[in-house]
Amino acid sequence: MPPAPAPSAHLLLRAPVLPTLWRLAVPNMVAMMGSAVAAIGETAYVGQLGVAALAGMALVFPLLMLQQMFSGGAMGGAVASLVSRALGAGETARAEALVVHALGIAVVAGLATTVLMLVLSDAVFGLLGGRDAPLAQAVAYAHVAFLGSVGVWLLNTMSAVLRATGNMLVPSAVLIAVGLAQVALAGVFGLGAGPVPRMGMQGIALGQVLAYAGGTVVLGWYLHSGKARIRLRLRGATWQPALARDLLQLGAKACASPVQTIGTMMVLTWLVARSGPQALAGYGIGMRLEFLLVPLAFSFGAASVPLIGMAIGAGQVARARRVGWTAAAMAGLLLGAAGLVLAVAPDLWTDRFTHDPAVLAAADTYFHWAGPFYALYGAGLSLYSSAIAANRVGGQVLAGTLRLLLVGAGGAALVAAQAPVWAIFALVAVGMAAYGTASILLVRYTPWEPPLRMAPA
Template sequence: MSEVVLAERPLVDGDKPPLPELTAPAKNPLLDHAILPTLLRLAWPNVVALSAGTIVVIFETTYIGRLGTEALAAMALVFPFVMLTMTMSGGAMGGGVSSAIARALGAGDQQRADTLAGHALLIGVCFGLTFTVGMLIFGSALLQLLGGRGNVLSQALGYITIFFAGGVIPWLMNTFAAILRGTGNMKMPSAMQTSSAGLQIVLGGTLGLGLGPIPQFGMPGVAAGTLTAFAIGAGVMGWYVFSGRARVRPTLNGFRIERGMFFDILKVGAIACFNPLQGVLTLLIFTHMLAHYGTEVLAGYGIGARLEFMLTTLAFAVGIASVPIVGMAIGAGRIARARRIAWTGCAIAFTVVGLLGTLIAIYPHVWVNLFTNDPGVREASRAYLATCAPMYAFLGLATVSYFSSQGAAKVLGPVLAQTARLGFVCAGGWYLLSIDAPATSFFWLAAASMVLLGVLSVLAVVLTRWGPKSGPVPEVRPALS
């Protein structure tokens, strides 16, 4: 808010009362700086953190492979549930937390931002406990439903029993990260997630395989290493937030539950949780359909899917960065700026991801030959990449549209776009199986579903009203605290 300063010289006869003098408010970089450099400045720490997550997957696969083929199969069974936990707590509910805090700060309401942070932590604890209870009770049945049997099932149960017994830990870690990102601080959570990734590799490998006097605990040891790394990351970020070093400090003294605070977070986060859920379901259904064509086709698709994961990480980095910038603009009533941020992020993701995907489509051997020497697998993977890799650009569009919509608290449209993609893959896959179509037809189905998702997500942003329902909102330009 602008500060009114009155002249201090006393009035004498004949003087007129002085007019109030307005001092210029301090600039908020997220509200006043140029969009493109601000987006890039916030995105690069996320690229580092997400790349570290990719490295963890590679190392984890390597040392779990030393435990045997059954351990690898067990990890494949538990991976969807672990990823669902991380994407829900980080990208979905975490986006709701970042959005609510950013909108409060954009409107200049510090007290509301602090109160929202306290409610966010309570939501994280409740969701973490829900995952703990659900997986410990129904985990065995879910793993068997995915095909877990014998020693593979036993090892998978060993992992989820440890990991989900501490299910609150990853939720707290990602909630603290979301609180910080809502203030525009990307470096601290990214640094801690990168450090946690390094600890996860060291601790998971040590406890899983054994080292010196430390015995080999197998899959439970891998899970314990992961949880320990997450707990350290959550602890450091928690200390940082509660010490007052962040722009928000969760209100705990005299804490009272306010339904409005829960609603502000959950109206974005709860709806957004359906996005990763549908994404995992689409992946499982598509993989199940491709399994009809044999191991070589399935393995070739898996190699292509790894590249898809790596390239869309770049779009995630831009998308996560867009949440607080869009949120603060919305909170300040600067709707046009919020939309420009969304389109700038979409353009970056579409261009970068599309360009890299197209290069791999032209030279697929650069990627494929890293993973296999099998001629059948290579051929299947090349066919998949030639068809789908250029379409990764549309996944980039969908990703940034989804996160920008979180910042605007209007996430339903992009979530429904993911629903449409799920239905399209199911219906198209059923038809292709019914006519005994070749495997390459499924690759075209995958490519078409990416285009559909990207186009519908952008349309959702275009057609959804981000501003107030009636009348303009006065623009607010709060000073940074």
């Protein structure tokens, strides 16, 4: 029999599923508005720098998204899963020890990301099809943006810790502030203002670095101050390999899905780049919206994590599965509605970034094909977070593998046939539909037993 849950966990173990999911998801969705403002503002700034800059952003974007998915979705999900399960089982000391180890892992991961991108960015963007001016713009942005990788990893890890306790308000408020600060700073440094010179892509990237650094300081203070349900206790903390192993094992499994997602994006980026900078810039505008929709689905998936983790920690597996399905349905409905609107009226999004007819035509074609399948894609993304909370991510890895194989094989066939760019966007739609359908079926037939006994704190 599991230990009695901590008092703070009782409400999440008894509360009605749908209203509680809404209550936890709404702050996350509001936070996504901050991310939306940052993404729209940043892309608008890049658009003012020209088509080459937009094409360069399309090259660097998959790696920016991979960093966010690793730190916030995969490792962040693993942290939230293990911390919430410890709280559900009444093991507060273990939960606090996990926080210290998670932050240590975040620092190492952030430093590794910075080194790799400073050394390999030219080669990576070249492999993605970057040439000449777009390649130079992508490298200029990446060499500044990835200097702040430690801040991105720490901010997302601390946000995951707070979400594990059921506190969505504080991390959401900080993320909104980070998004607004990023817009202001990117505009000042990227386009120039007053005595600040116009720094172009490097200045836009600097805005992101400074905004995330500020958010990291704020959340670090909040956790250390004791205002949260669990406290960051660095003094006297000792490194416990068993706890680090638990985090890394679940995190490594969860990281397989982002690798597949970004691998799919890289294949598609390479395919579209063959059609010229205008097509690549248009696809980049479409990917930018996808970057916003992924966090919206994540809002419901993240809301499901503390409910599922605490339920499984307390032995309530049936409740955990009900939470996962409810969150997936909510994410599918929201993303599906957005996708259908943009399939019919893509100019609601595309006209904000450029007036180049060729770029607009490519972006519109992307939404005509991909938009109708956002519902399945959103449900699959939400189930990915829920599966991490249940420590059952194998099915989601298979779903991502299916999508990657479809895109890879289909892309090879399209290159051989010298297919037009619309055929590549049709392939995007097929991949989304396959991923969502496979995710739903695999979760349906994968049991969620209580977790195996883990290393004590």
